[in-house]
Amino acid sequence: MDTVILSDWLAVRLDRAAAEPVYRQVLRLMQQAILTAQFPPGAKLPSSRTLATDLGIARNTVLHVYDQLTAEGYVISTTGSGTYVADTRPDSAAVSARRAAPGAVGPTATATGTGAVDATEATPARTARERRGLSSRGSRLIDKAGVSLKQWGAFMPGVPDVAEFPARTWSRLQARLWKEANPDLLTYAPGGGYRPLRRALSDYLRVARSVNCTPDQIIITTGIHQSIDLAVRLLTDVGDRAWVEEPCYWGARSVLQSSGLTLSPVPVDEEGLNPREQDLRNPPRLALVTPSHQYPLGMVMSLARRRTLLEYARQHGVWIIEDDYDSEFRYGSRPLASLQGLDEAGQVIYVGSLGKMLFPGLRIGYMIAPEHLVDTFRTGVAELYREGQLMQQAVLTEFIMDGYLTSHVRRMRALYGERRQILIDAITTHFGDTLPVMGDEAGLHLVLGLPDHANDREVVAAAYDAGVIVRPLTSYYSGEGPVRRGLLLGYACVPNEKIGPAFATLARIIEQTALRKPTRAA
Known part of the structure; x- marks a missing residue:
């Protein structure tokens, strides 16, 4: 494509009536011509004056386009010589080496090793995903995903009635805090989260859930998924075994599996988690339980089972994650005490969320770390997630302290x-x-x-x-x-x-x- 053809090619494609500015159109079209080799490497661009005249646009517009193309590496400008299309084609030697790399899994290769898929068990859908670059771990996560396309309506489980949320009260509290515009609420959250919120939650949980904790032990997160993810990252290694209830919440199972843990399903009965002999002979690194309201079947773990699990965890160094979802909503009896309240060895990490009590989009949850792990968890949450949402945390604090939550x-x-x-x-x-x-x-x-x-x-x-x-x-x-x-x-x-x-x-x-x-x- 010579300079005359380039001018003609651009002229027929420019839309003078479009909302997109002419500058953006010329830039986009020239980038397209270079990437598709319609204007090949080494080709000389017309001068800015010539192209401006041919297109009937201001010369400054063309100069801005050339400057942007130069900045992004599409062209090379040489003083006294002109502007030329740069060679941006992929290095063929590098591409060939990557394709032939040892152990590469492609359409004709066979994967081996832990978690690999051989030709006899690969499905067309899975093979297609792997060709798009998904790992075996990513494929398993997507294959077993439990998330629903719809999040509202009869009879979607686990969703509160957000239409009943006192939005005006929340808006009033939020407006007052924004009016004050405290800079401390607009930056990253300190390790552990907004301290007044941790203090308010500590008081609330001691009364409502019989939890033993200080404000320092509470770590604010974005919800139960992140709380579990943080605990797993800090307390386990890839390949460690984890007990999960059978059946169990799909979301928690996905978090554990995607972290590289080996899951050991443990059956539940009318008294909750019921480990078998083979389970007890092989202590896990971690156990995830829902003792106050088993998900999804709903039974309560008996006191005898709770004490047995805590003693087993103490003897074998097993970390227990207590997911205390929906604990506030019991019908006909008071909410049950937490497992964490019985823990004397510091083996229980308690996790909860305010999404079901208030509204899921709030994305504020919490975890209670054993005292000897507080500094570790506070550092971990700040290092991995760079938390914020301090303004929302401040509004929630006011909401709790003024009695609206209760x-x-x-x-x-x-x-x-x-x-x-x-x-x-x-x-x-x-x-x-x-x-x-x-x-x-x-x-x-x-x-x-x-x-x-x-x-x-x-x-x-x-x-x-x-x-x-x-x-x-x-x-x-x-x-x-x-x-x-x-x-x-x-x-x-x-x-x-x-x-x-x-x-x-x-x-x-x-x-x-x-x-x-x-x-x-x-």
Whole structure:
């Protein structure tokens, strides 16, 4: 492409009526011509005066374009000689060497070693992902992802009713703090977070959850996922074993697996975590438990099991992460005391979040570190995540100190209790006692059991097509042993009047799919 052709090529592509400035258009078009070799390396650009005349634009516009192309390495300008297209083509020797590197996994290569996929077990979808550069760890994370495309509606589990949040109160507190414009609230958070918030949370948790802690032991995070991630990074190495409940929360499982831990699913029964002999013979480095309200089945870990687990952890140096999600929402009884409150050996890391109490978008959680690990965790959270959100933390502090948190939780507990009962009544109306209801004593969801022959994933897919969101219970299992079949139904974010009609739709789908008798082979 010579200089005349370049001028013509640009002229027919310029849109004088476009909102994009002419300068940006010329720059973009010339970059495109160089990258696609339509204007090859070594080619001389027309002078700025000539190109400006040919295009009918100001010479300064062309000068700005040439300066930008030079700054970004597209062209080389030589005084007295002119401006030439730079050679930006990839080094063919480097590309060839990279393609032939030992151990490279490509379309025709076979991966070996831990976590590798050979040709016999690779699926087309997974192979395609690996060709796009995903690691084996990344592939596993995406393959087993539990995140939903929708985060609101009947019957999405684990979502509070954000429409009931006292937004005006929060806005008023926030406006006052922004008016003061304290510079200390606009910078990075100190290790551990905003101290007044840690003090307020310490007072709240001692009363509400029987937690033993000082403000210094509280580390502010963005939520339970980050709290678990921090604990895993500081207390474990790649390949270490971790106990997880079977079944367990998919998000926590993903965090542990993506950190390189080897997961050992431990079954639960009516008293919570129930390690088998083979589990006890091989102490893990870490155990992740939900003792106050097992997720997703809802049982409470008995006091005997709690004491046994704590003693086992003390003897074998096992770190326990206590995920105390939804602990404030119990119906018919007071919230249960935490496992951390019984810990005398400093082996429990307690994690919680304010997202379910207030609104998920707040992204403020906390962890309570044992006293001897406080400095380590405060340094770790600052080093890895460079925390901020001090203004939000300050607003939350005012919200707690003025009593709004306690009153909001009390009001929402009553509202969620009503919705829970409406949903249970709807289940009884359609199915009587044919299908069991589990885990309804606390939290924001319950589990509706299905027959052993049912395919709960099939029910979920059909319900989604009908506009109802539920989760399959089987997806919370590791797949290494027997599973229960059922559906997780969240009721917190569903208005009272919509629960009945939505469940009627779901009931029809259950009857058409899950309750069909399996046909016998002839």
